[in-house]
Amino acid sequence: MKLLWSTLKELATKHQTLTKASKEVTERCKELHELIILQEHKINSQINDRVHQTSSTINDIINEIETINNVFKSSKNKINDGMEMDNIVQSITSSTTIDQFIDQSFTSTSPNNDQSIEINDTELLTLVQQSTKHMITSQYNVHIPVCQLDIDLDMYDSIKNQLKSCIEFIEETPDHYSRLIILAEDSISFYSPLSKTWSVINHQHIPWSILTTAVCANDLIFLFDGYDRPSIHTWFNLKRGEWERIIEKTSDYIKSSSSFDGGEMVYMLIDCVDDDNDQEQVSKVYRFNINEQKYDDLGNLPIYLARPQLYFQDNELICVDGITPEGQQSKSISVFNLTTKLLVRQVSLPWSVTSCCHDGNDLLYMLSEEGQFISVSMTTWKTTELAPLPFNEDVARNELCRGPQRGSLYYLQLNDDHNYRYSIRLNEWTKLDINDPVTRPNGNFVLLVSEEYSGFHFG
Structure with missing residues (x-):
C-alpha cells in the first residue's frame, strides 16, 4: 500500500505539472497569435482605407462617363449590375482606349444600336462648359499616394525560426535535472x-x-x-x-x-x-x-x-x-x-x-x-x-x-x-x-x- 501510495502521489504530481505545462503553451501561443492578428489589422487597415478610396473614386468616374455617354447614345451601365471591383479593374487595365472600355462596360438601350442621340449647338456648348467646370473642381484630381510594402525577409525568416525554437519540450531523463x-x-x-x-x-x-x-x-x-x-x-x-x-x-x-x-x-x-x-x-x-x-x-x-x-x-x-x-x-x-x-x-x-x-x-x-x-x-x-x-x-x-x-x-x-x-x-x-x-x-x-x-x- 505504501508503494502504491507513493507511486500515486508521484503520478498525481506529474499530471498537475503536465497539465500546467499544456496550459502555459496554449497561453503563450495564444498571445503570439493575438499579437500577429493585431499587427495584421494595423497594417491592413491603412491599406484597406486606400483600397476603399480608390474603389469609390473609380465608381464615381464610371458614373460620370455613363452620364456623358448617355448624351450621345442611350446606354445602361453593366457595372451597376453587381460586377465585382476586381473585374472592373481588370476591364479598365485590359482596355487600351476609352471607346473599348465603354463598349465593354455599357449596353445600349436604343432600339437601333447605331442610332445616336441628336444634340444642338446650345446643348453641346452647355455640356462642354459643365464638363470643363467639373474638370477644374473635380475631386478626382486628389492624389492617392501609392502604398509600398517593405517586408524584411531576413527578419521574417528569423522570427519564424525563433517561433519554432522559443518553446522546447524537454524529456525528463536521469541526465537532465533542470536545476x-x-x-x-x-x-x-x-x-x-x-x-x-x-x-x-x-x-x-x-x-x-x-x-x-x-x-x-x-x-x-x-x-x-x-x-x-x-x-x-x-x-x-x-x-x-x-x-x-x-x-x-x-x-x-x-x-x-x-x-x-x-x-x-x-x-x-x-x-x-x-x-x-x-x-x-x-x-x-x-x-x-x-x-x-x-x-x-x-x-x-x-x-x-x-x-x-x-x-x-x-x-x-x-x-x-x-x-x-x-x-x-x-x-x-x-x-x-x-x-x-x-x-x-x-x-x-x-x-x-x-x-x-x-x-x-x-x-x-x-x-x-x-x-x-x-x-x-x-x-x-x-x-x-x-x-x-x-x-x-x-x-x-x-x-x-x-x-x-x-x-x-x-x-x-x-x-x-x-x-x-x-x-x-x-x-x-x-x-x-x-x-x-x-x-x-x-x-x-x-x-x-x-x-x-x-x-x-x-x-
Whole structure:
C-alpha cells in the first residue's frame, strides 16, 4: 500500500505539472497569435482605407462617363449590375482606349444600336462648359499616394525560426535535472528555475577554507584538494542524493582550477614552482579519469593562477585571467595546446574577470567587479559588450552560471538579494525572488549546474 501510495502521489504530481505545462503553451501561443492578428489589422487597415478610396473614386468616374455617354447614345451601365471591383479593374487595365472600355462596360438601350442621340449647338456648348467646370473642381484630381510594402525577409525568416525554437519540450531523463546546485558549508541546495522550488540536503561538514576546486561531471560533484599533486577530497552523487566519500584530513591550501571535458576526463591546473627553476611560477596540468579514478601528469604550462577559471575545448585549455610570463597580467584569456604545451593564443580583456561561465556552445560570459558584462567567442575571439548587471557594487566571484534551460544565465548572491536571470536573446537582466531557505554567509558557496562542463576556482 505504501508503494502504491507513493507511486500515486508521484503520478498525481506529474499530471498537475503536465497539465500546467499544456496550459502555459496554449497561453503563450495564444498571445503570439493575438499579437500577429493585431499587427495584421494595423497594417491592413491603412491599406484597406486606400483600397476603399480608390474603389469609390473609380465608381464615381464610371458614373460620370455613363452620364456623358448617355448624351450621345442611350446606354445602361453593366457595372451597376453587381460586377465585382476586381473585374472592373481588370476591364479598365485590359482596355487600351476609352471607346473599348465603354463598349465593354455599357449596353445600349436604343432600339437601333447605331442610332445616336441628336444634340444642338446650345446643348453641346452647355455640356462642354459643365464638363470643363467639373474638370477644374473635380475631386478626382486628389492624389492617392501609392502604398509600398517593405517586408524584411531576413527578419521574417528569423522570427519564424525563433517561433519554432522559443518553446522546447524537454524529456525528463536521469541526465537532465533542470536545476542549479548551490554548494555550501553545511548543505547542498537544489534550485529549479522552472518551478521556482528548492530542495535541501544536509551533509557532513566540509572544511571549505582549504577547498580548492569543484566540478560537476556525469552526475557527480567532485571536490579536489592537494599540494603539488591533486587528490580527491570528496564527491557527491546527484542520482543517489548522498556523499559517497568524505576525507576529513586535507593538505595545505593551493590555487587550482578544473574543467570537465563532457566525457570522462577532468582537466586540472595546479599552481606550483617550477622544479627546474625555483623562481618561476608554473601550473602543473593533470588529467583525472572519472571512471578509473586515476591521474595523469601532462606536464607544465607557463601560467600563474591568480584567480582563473578553466575550460576545455578541442584538445585545448582555455584559461581566463591567468598570468603568463609574456603578459604579466591577469586581464586576458590564454589558450594552451595540450599536445605541444604551448601558448597558441592570448586575448586581451578590458578588465580582470570576477565571475565567468560558458554557454555550453561557443561563448564565454564574463563579469567585472563593477558589474560590466561581455561575451567572447571561442571560435572568432570577438568580444561583445552586453547589458551590465543592474547593480555595480561588490560583484561576487564565481556566482555566474549557465542555466539548466537554454538561453539563460544566472547570477546569484542569495542572502544579499542580488539574484538575476540573464536572457541571452534579449540581452537583459531580470531580478529574481529566490527565497533561499538556507542562511549562508555571502560568497561561502559555489554555484553549479549538472549540465555544466566546467570547473570553478574558489576558496
